[in-house]
Amino acid sequence: MSLTDSLVIALFIFIALVIFVPVILFIYWYVKDDRQKQHSILRNFPVIGKVRYITEKVGPELRQYLFNNDTEGKPFSRKEYQDVVKAGKYKERLIGFGSIRDFDEEGFYIRNTLFPKLVDEMKVDNTQKVKTRVYKVDGDNLFSRKEHSEEKLADPYYLRDEDAVVLGEKTCRQPFRVKGLVGQSAMSYGSLGEKAITALSKGLGLAGGTWMNTGEGGLSQYHLAGSPDIIMQIGPDMFGVRKPNGEFSWEEFKKKSEIPEVKAFELKLAQGAKTRGGHVEGEKVTEEIARIRLVEVGKTINSPNRFYEFEDAPSMFDFIEELRSIGGKPVGMKIVVGDLDALESMISYMKESGKGPDFITVDGGEGGTGATYQELADSVGLPIQSALTVVDEMLREYGVRDRVKIIASGKLITPDKIAIALAMGADLVNIARGFMISVGCIMAQVCHTNHCPAGVATTDKKLQDGLIVDEKHYRVCNYVISLREGLFNLAAAAGIDNPAQFERKHIVHKDKFGRVSPIEDLLHAAKRAQLQKES
Amino acid sequence: MQWLCLGLQSHVMSYSENGIILYIRGPGGCFFVCLILVLNKSYVEKVRKGGVSMKVIVIGANGDVGEHVIRKLAERKLEALAVAANENQTEDLIKLGAAHAIVYDEQKLIPHLQASDAVIYLTGVNPKKHSSKTVMVDHQSISDIIQLAQKSGVRRFVMMSAVKAEESDTDPSRKIAAKDLPEDMLKAANLVYTVIRIGQLTDKPGSGKITLSEKIHDRDAEIPREDAAEVLVESIDKEAIFNSTIEAASGNTAIREALSQF
Numbered sequence: 175m176s177l178t179d180s181l182v183i184a185l186f187i188f189i190a191l192v193i194f195v196p197v198i199l200f201i202y203w204y205v206k207d208d209r210q211k212q213h214s215i216l217r218n219f220p221v222i223g224k225v226r227y228i229t230e231k232v233g234p235e236l237r238q239y240l241f242n243n244d245t246e247g248k249p250f251s252r253k254e255y256q257d258v259v260k261a262g263k264y265k266e267r268l269i270g271f272g273s274i275r276d277f278d279e280e281g282f283y284i285r286n287t288l289f290p291k292l293v294d295e296m297k298v299d300n301t302q303k304v305k306t307r308v309y310k311v312d313g314d315n316l317f318s319r320k321e322h323s324e325e326k327l328a329d330p331y332y333l334r335d336e337d338a339v340v341l342g343e344k345t346c347r348q349p350f351r352v353k354g355l356v357g358q359s360a361m362s363y364g365s366l367g368e369k370a371i372t373a374l375s376k377g378l379g380l381a382g383g384t385w386m387n388t389g390e391g392g393l394s395q396y397h398l399a400g401s402p403d404i405i406m407q408i409g410p411d412m413f414g415v416r417k418p419n420g421e422f423s424w425e426e427f428k429k430k431s432e433i434p435e436v437k438a439f440e441l442k443l444a445q446g447a448k449t450r451g452g453h454v455e456g457e458k459v460t461e462e463i464a465r466i467r468l469v470e471v472g473k474t475i476n477s478p479n480r481f482y483e484f485e486d487a488p489s490m491f492d493f494i495e496e497l498r499s500i501g502g503k504p505v506g507m508k509i510v511v512g513d514l515d516a517l518e519s520m521i522s523y524m525k526e527s528g529k530g531p532d533f534i535t536v537d538g539g540e541g542g543t544g545a546t547y548q549e550l551a552d553s554v555g556l557p558i559q560s561a562l563t564v565v566d567e568m569l570r571e572y573g574v575r576d577r578v579k580i581i582a583s584g585k586l587i588t589p590d591k592i593a594i595a596l597a598m599g600a601d602l603v604n605i606a607r608g609f610m611i612s613v614g615c616i617m618a619q620v621c622h623t624n625h626c627p628a629g630v631a632t633t634d635k636k637l638q639d640g641l642i643v644d645e646k647h648y649r650v651c652n653y654v655i656s657l658r659e660g661l662f663n664l665a666a667a668a669g670i671d672n673p674a675q676f677e678r679k680h681i682v683h684k685d686k687f688g689r690v691s692p693i694e695d696l697l698h699a700a701k702r703a704q705l706q707k708e709s
Numbered sequence: 710m711q712w713l714c715l716g717l718q719s720h721v722m723s724y725s726e727n728g729i730i731l732y733i734r735g736p737g738g739c740f741f742v743c744l745i746l747v748l749n750k751s752y753v754e755k756v757r758k759g760g761v762s763m764k765v766i767v768i769g770a771n772g773d774v775g776e777h778v779i780r781k782l783a784e785r786k787l788e789a790l791a792v793a794a795n796e797n798q799t800e801d802l803i804k805l806g807a808a809h810a811i812v813y814d815e816q817k818l819i820p821h822l823q824a825s826d827a828v829i830y831l832t833g834v835n836p837k838k839h840s841s842k843t844v845m846v847d848h849q850s851i852s853d854i855i856q857l858a859q860k861s862g863v864r865r866f867v868m869m870s871a872v873k874a875e876e877s878d879t880d881p882s883r884k885i886a887a888k889d890l891p892e893d894m895l896k897a898a899n900l901v902y903t904v905i906r907i908g909q910l911t912d913k914p915g916s917g918k919i920t921l922s923e924k925i926h927d928r929d930a931e932i933p934r935e936d937a938a939e940v941l942v943e944s945i946d947k948e949a950i951f952n953s954t955i956e957a958a959s960g961n962t963a964i965r966e967a968l969s970q971f
Contacts, residue, residue, distance in 0.1 A: 294771075294798065295795070295797055297797070299801065299804070300776075300801070301804045301805045305914050324913060325913050326912045326914075327912050327913065327933070327934070328912065334800070
């Protein structure tokens with residue numbers, strides 16, 4: 175065979191590959207699309223119609239990286255996301271060339287004073303340093319960012335002992351004293367993987383002055399890995415404190431209350447994501463999950479959307495009394511505010527009976543990590559800005575505000591938002607998704623599928639391989655310290671010496687036309703709405 | 710007691726931290742060595758147990774390095790009197806382990822100085838301030854403290870300075886007058902002084918290891934605040950560095966060893 179011959183053969187093969195293969199593929203797809211009965215677009219426009227499905231699929235990523243501007247993504251904008259990541263990674267919150275907030279829109283603003291507090295005058299406790307690691311950028315080029323991580327003795331920004339917030343101060347044998355105002359909101363083991371829970375536990379334990387809420391999925395060894403202070407949540411399904419038949423187990427409860435890390439209990443009446451009962455598929459109930467939650471392996475669990483143990487405020491308060499007297503630790507409840515009448519009758523019973531929870535966690539109802547139904551997340555319950563002030567005011571009206579602490583949650587992931595919530599009446603603030611971002615969440619919005627690409631909201635071992643606990647736990651620590659530092663900055667600007675002093679007078683609401691109104695106006699509006707409902 | 714002990718040692722021997730004789734210098738007789746061994750050992754043990762109530766007054770205790778100094782003193786069971794800039798900081802200093810914490814007030818300082826065995830003075834000299842920056846140290850206050858120390862009879866004076874403090878010597882602009890004036894004032898005073906010039910301070914955790922030299926080659930060398938504090942605290946009784954100016958940055962020698970062998 176001459177050289178020409180082989181060249182000709184090579185040419186034929188080349189043409190076959192370049193032309194025939196794609197043509198055959200095209201015909202195959204064309205016929206397949208044309209014959210299928212599911213998608214009308216593909217039937218009418220075979221092959222080319224696929225573009226629609228492909229771009230739809232990668233749309234969220236494209237929007238996030240390319241097309242949305244930094245402030246418009248939901249539930250969190252690119253900007254908000256980056257604020258959390260940078261605080262965790264670099265322990266840095268500086269920006270240049272001004273804010274990108276839209277000042278024409280309405281929103282809350284913190285009133286600064288003419289003569290802020292000096293750093294030296296702040297009531298902060300930095301005596302115990304925290305040994306963490308932060309990243310330092312060595313060089314930032316188009317295709318590579320060189321950075322290294324280094325150890326750092328960081329100031330923890332604790333509150334002074336006398337300013338610490340105490341849950342159950344007068345009611346419990348073992349009150350829960352917390353020297354920071356920010357903690358981790360309820361996230362169960364199962365909805366997050368063991369690596370994410372471990373990283374959170376270690377990071378929060380390292381930072382100190384904060385707490386970790388177990389979520390209703392029971393207390394696992396992963397929650398205890400870093401010995402943080404723990405608020406154990408109890409949902410209507412009683413995971414971790416139940417008998418095999420689903421009744422409440424006082425014996426298990428007592429065992430849990432004797433664990434030193436467990437500082438308080440929280441009854442979950444409702445949460446932002448779910449104003450409904452939980453549902454766990456049988457295949458997800460592994461041996462480990464079954465052991466932690468005290469349920470049967472492999473059996474589907476359908477939880478009620480209300481506790482069987484109580485049906486109204488008096489019976490609930492009796493249950494709380496008993497939990498407190500057996501556990502010796504504070505007991506609170508988590509609610510989503512909707513109907514103010516029901517809330518008011520409960521609070522009036524608090525006054526009447528002298529009983530009640532040690533803390534009320536008010537969730538904004540925006541939905542968080544939890545897989546939930548769209549209709550519940552989007553439209554049930556009031557957002558936190560409306561709910562918080564109402565609860566605070568109602569407790570004041572009935573003269574029971576001093577007996578109960580309010581924990582607020584609902585997208586409060588940066589210091590300014592936290593400060594505004596504190597001023598509206600919160601004593602403490604819970605964060606869930608901010609902490610997920612700090613352990614690597616990229617907001618892929620697939621928490622419900624067990625396919626989280628960052629290995630955070632998944633129990634899949636392979637996906638979790640991406641999450642390195644030792645690296646991420648420092649980010650959790652840095653994030654929470656950084657939030658507390660930010661709160662002290664804001665407090666100084668507002669002329670108070672620590673962020674626990676934030677009151678209504680420190681913030682205002684500005685509307686679209688630049689008119690400024692105090693928070694009390696919100697209250698009047700809420701009351702008016704309730705009156706209209708009644709009449 | 711400790712001064713006697715330290716004084717004798719200088720002629721006869723040096724000692725390891727366990728109070729064991731390493732070598733004998735000069736014509737010390739057997740009896741003398743034994744005596745010193747006893748004295749020395751009992752002193753070291755006393756310090757360990759907190760028996761010798763060595764009192765150290767720390768001026769500028771509220772700063773980043775000061776906090777570590779107070780903690781290190783407490784760890785060594787030395788009685789620290791912390792002098793802070795304002796009332797708000799005193800609570801923290803007590804929490805860190807200071808026996809007492811007071812607000813800086815020159816009029817009231819004498820009795821406290823009289824009750825102290827040593828002074829650690831933390832200046833605000835910052836090695837990051839390059840030649841373009843002017844002096845940030847309150848010379849008057851240093852001068853006053855040195856006067857007061859002499860008057861009250863406190864013998865030992867350890868001052869923190871910075872590696873770049875001497876740059877005013879060579880500065881042609883003459884605009885950064887006397888960053889090292891405090892050092893000169895201290896040298897001229899009748900005190901057992903040590904000036905410790907530290908490198909650029911960082912927030913890294915202390916490694917416990919340093920390099921010590923009369924002049925450190927790398928003028929931008931770093932040192933964690935925790936280590937800087939330990940150098941200051943360890944310097945108090947290290948006779949090798951009495952009446953001298955030394956520079957410290959991160960390195961490979963254990964702090965105590967570096968100071969003893971200087």
